[in-house]
Amino acid sequence: MKCLHRLLAALSILSLVTLGLATAACAYAVAPVSDPEAVGFSSSRLARIAAWQQSQINAGAFSGAVSAIARNGKIAYLRAVGFRDRAKTIPLQPDAIFWIASMTKPVTSVAAMMLVEEGKLDLAAPVHQYLPELKEMMVGVETTDPAGGPSKLALEPQKRPMTVEDLLRHTSGLVYPEGNTAVHKFYRDSGQYWPSYARDRTLKDLVSGLVRIPLAYQPGEVFEYGLSVEVLGRVVEVTSGQPLDQFLDSRLFKPLGMVDTAFWVPPEKLARLIDPPAGVPIRPDRDVTKPTTMFSASGGLVSTAGDYLRFCRMLLNGGELDGVRILSPATVRRMTTSALPPDIRFTSDTAVGPRGGSTFGLGFAIRTDATQSWVPGSVGSYTWNGRWGSYFWVDPAEQLIAIQLIQAGTENYDQFWTPFRNLTYGAFLIPDHGAPTAATAAIDQAALAAFEGTYRLGSPSSRDMQVPREFGGLGLDVAMEQGIVKVKSPIPGMPAAKAGIMAGDIITHLDDAATQGLSLGQAIEKMRGPVNTPVRLRIVRKGQDRPIELSLVRAQIRLQGAADLRVVSKDGQLLIEASGDLPLLDFEKGAATTVVPTSSNEFFVDGGDHTRLAFLRDGAGPMRLVLNPGPWQITGQRIN
Template sequence: MVYSGLSKGFSARRLEMLTARMQADIDAGRIPGAAMLIAHRGCVAYEQALGWQDAAAGIPLALDSIFRIYSMTKPIVSVAVMMLAEEGKLLISDPISRYLPELRNLQVGVERLDATGRPALALEPTRQAITLQDLLRHTSGFTYGIFGESLVKAAYREARVGSPKATSDEFVRALAQVPLAYQPGTTWEYSHSTDVLGVILERISGKPLDEFLDERILKPLGMHETGFWVEPQRQHRMAQAFSIDPVSGAEVKLPQLAQRPAFLSGGGGMVSTLRDYLRFAQMLQNEGELDGVRLLARKTMRFMTSDHLAHLPAATAGASYLPGPGYGFGLGFAVRTDSGCAIAPGSLGDYTWSGLAGTYFWIDPEEDLLAIFMMQAPEQRNHYRQLFRNLVYAALE
């Protein structure tokens, strides 16, 4: 990747507007800081680190600041799964019980009123097996214990599904104790699905998830700042959130990840830097290859970035469908399926995902463009994802 400073096709004046707009919000105390990068036609057109890495300590944000990327871990794990598919070590049509027999007899929780008129969970058998494809596209029936309320989500919280203190085997055993939220293959629901994929990678490879990803993806791509924890000698580069969000008033607690966690969350456990994640995103944009290192075949990348929900129209109908209007979902990414409908500009076929603390990226093959936004302000993530995308496309000539 060439660091050109400005690519033909972008307005220098409008990129300055992007900087000014973000700096104004930082100066107003709405967010601590933001690191932003736009790459276009093989060149970095824009790269800025604005504001504070740690506002309380007065440490400025830098281009090598380390961010908790949360669910931007999911595309990395999804790529790893498809690498094993290319090697014939799995099929995405395989039932997950082939690798995790503990999850062979899951049932679906259906809320009904009991004799007293109160909601209660009834259990129904699954009509079809959960497959690896269901995990990759979030149609497994699993959920999270957060993002809304239901009796199934309450059961997840009670069972402590996804506890950072659990091992991978303990995570699977906890998941086996709770019902599914939906019938497999019917409904898109954001969930622990990619955490399950992480455990499957461990079972197939015989290696811990961090070791497997380091060997197969991170080291080959030169992503030396990406992992599941931050050693003491690098802790001073961790980006921090405000302790109280200045807009919502909510308390913000982010993990410091100062030591290797017991549970390596394939769905949301990693940290990275702006330029490290650029290496991964550029590999995706190049359809599986970067600097002579090929992780995936061109056709596999196109398969992953195609909509896998098109024949499941009911899957996108719920209020909890996070990709939103104009987007389907592929194998690890939301995929744009409509020129209109979405809340921000883009192109047919652009693909994207984001992280809980405020990180976000997308790739637009039609425009030969990728963009990455990193901050640590969970309460403001939705606003700045949309704002950043609007301003990037506004600067494109």
Template sequence: MAFVRAFGLAALALGLSLPALGQGIPKAQSPEEVGFSSIRLKRLSDRLDEGVKTGEIPGAVVLIARNGRIAMFQAFGYRDREAKAPMQTDTIFRIASMTKPITSVAAMTLVEEGKMSLADPVAKYIPAFADTKVSVKKTNPDGTVEMGLEPQERPMTLLDLMRHTSGLTYGALGSNVVKQSYLDMKVMSADQTNAEMVAKLSKLALLYQPGTHWEYSMSTDVLGRVIEVVSGLPLDKFIEERIAKPLKLGDTGFDVPMEKKDRGAHPQKEGPKGETPPIPDVTARTTWKSGGAGLVSTAADYARFLQMFANGGELDGVRVISRKTIDWMTADNLPPDIKMGDDMWRLGPLEPSARVGQGFGLGFAVRVDQGRNPLPGSPYDYHWGGVWGTYFWHDPRERMYVVFMMQAPSVGQQYQAMVRDLVYQALTSN
């Protein structure tokens, strides 16, 4: 493990690897140059080393940038523990819900071209959603409760999809009749198209009336289908053309070629039953291109995506979206009377509620207050994570972003909190 870290640092010093240099994002001469303490950052390195040594995680990659320069970019542990393959800084990960911000930016490029508006009803592009009903609990005279259906009080809009107020849900994070129907209908099947996916969803009841509750959901998957309808391109091709190619994200897509298989991160057995999490190999090609959770990427690629945000929508002279669109996406877009879905407390510090000082933008959570959240940060930092263990945040006030990559879902929330704590405690100057 020490050899792995030393090799990675040597590669940085010698300029041997483009991914090790953050794909064009310059490296600071020292953490102190961008306001970090090297001694205090070692606490983060030591804690990640400890997690690998104790078997808590197989390995991880962390990238910290401030003022447009990299303060820390290191790999820890194993890319594949069973094969004793060391983690490298260019390891490719399944990023799960860290896909959502990328799909959201892709959608906003169409808004900027006047091809759609966030005020538009989803049914304008997917007509079947005009007839989707909403589940409602009905209490019988004998006191028993059953589920009924009622019409939408107002149509689901594209804004609802972007901020998860659509009434859609996931077949997880709790259990009820609607969520069970998602499982029964296999709405997340890998062998379906996006068109087939939305055809299934439109036949199922909404969990809530659109605009009334924040419920983490397949909204961004539906948004991916809207992108296909409006653009006339498959979602994977649209993201490749509008996001990956302009930003030079060479390892970001819904899968990577077989020649990159040996760069893919693998999970280890975990949990009380010692089971291997069902994380698809990064080369696995499926029919379904999930706009909510389907992408693979590297820490360096995702850092370039965040640097585009930090630059107000452009990178290396290429503009992806406007500065005002960035402002719009990173503002709290939730209405003041929004309610949280019954099971959203399970998201812990990610929950976009007033009780934890957060709202939700267009694709990620947004901190709105200095206090109330159990994790450190600044007002209007924005962030999200993936179920397999990946996580990012961007703190514009501190001119800093962090990308954390691992494939260890059982300790995902624990490590998100730990990385936040240890990054901010190492920040020593403006």
């Protein structure tokens, strides 16, 4: 332990640490590598991560961040930015301890699968086989009055019992209190939910309280993120014969060398615990400075970037790390492959679902769509995140692990995940790519002026396709509840908000076609379309006697993460500057880069990573810009 702390103290004085993984006398020893380029990254582009995080710290989004990026078994990036305390007086160190919230869920899921491998737990078995008190849980069915009258909640028995697999894949019908259905309201009003999280309670107490609350859906029919993993943690306790903290510590944390991961922070480590976000009330279950018996299986753990990297490396290695086998390769593949039935319904289609090109396995969201995704990453990449902004993903195709730990007091955490992920993939080097050797060409000012304009590129990453960063739409965030399309929130300034559409409104028709029977993805596609085209909506609003008929005109919706380049010509030279949300390859925001011509329409950057550019036009179509033409190219077109 002393060896480990000496090592981490040495690391903390470095502004950018490039490390290789190796096992020695310490719990997890590390050895330097020469530079990130050795594992396929650009050092200068990796440094943009810290610059972006510092901008967020300056804006007050969070006080500090620790990030770790590993590839091919070596750490390419480990850096702490900002401060440990809200007053911004104590610099943050790489070994800082964070409450990782729902990044606990994958850990509990691994624990359950360890018991499956040992034959102590059956994925197909009813949960009541292990927790008999749940056998008679009923399902709440809400009936909504189409005329806008009060809804009613009826109870019906389960069509089939919830299974252990349902707990792992969030199809159990157990939900969180946040939501608009009568069952969600029941969670909030029953008095059974939050008191169960007191630090002197137990998982057994929590499960006993859930018995009094109906399931929101029939088991196996709907994916909704919720309390499933808390119940799974209790199943782990019953089948292992140990409290969850003891099982995790003896069977997972100690074997993997996760020396700082636990359900609370002991006094001798409190100096490394980052402060919670400013202005956020700290519920008792989130006060990790005190011992607890409430071992929240879905959100109770604290950890460090180094510890969680060990956990992810075990998964990426097929269940083994440094000679310690936790799971079989077959089990890891099963956990990171879609476990959802083909006819599953999604109540929200953002982090998991067809809109995001993803699905869910046994403990992880998984990218499945080869043509689109909210964020870059190979098909088969798996991920999860936590309240206050903790986030990780594993990309097996790239042999990549990335972790960002922050504590942000907002519900809009993806504003921090998306840039981190884009900047990570945007730092990949182009294989076998160097400066052109051809002689430079002379191009007159008139020819250069033909290339001027702003070019929109879908992503700063060359690794894959993503969801278009802009499209025609209404500016609505919607969810599917009990087969009904319900408005979660309108985007300020967009057509829906301007028309007075409100959270809680029910959209019953789109262009005279009923939304009943549509999937959430189908309803969203009907709301999208070319900019400046109309769409008719029929809306039911609580308290209104009659439906509301509206005609809206689709506007341009622009998502976070667009990568734009501005091209200008001056004094016989072409200058290029990043003008979107993020920098791109050799191009920064606020600093124009001069490119060198090699032909009448091709250029390169004489320095940095030697980005190559080609301007192309197909007939009368818009001018296109191709960066690094070839298998890793990024393509965009001129928008003005």
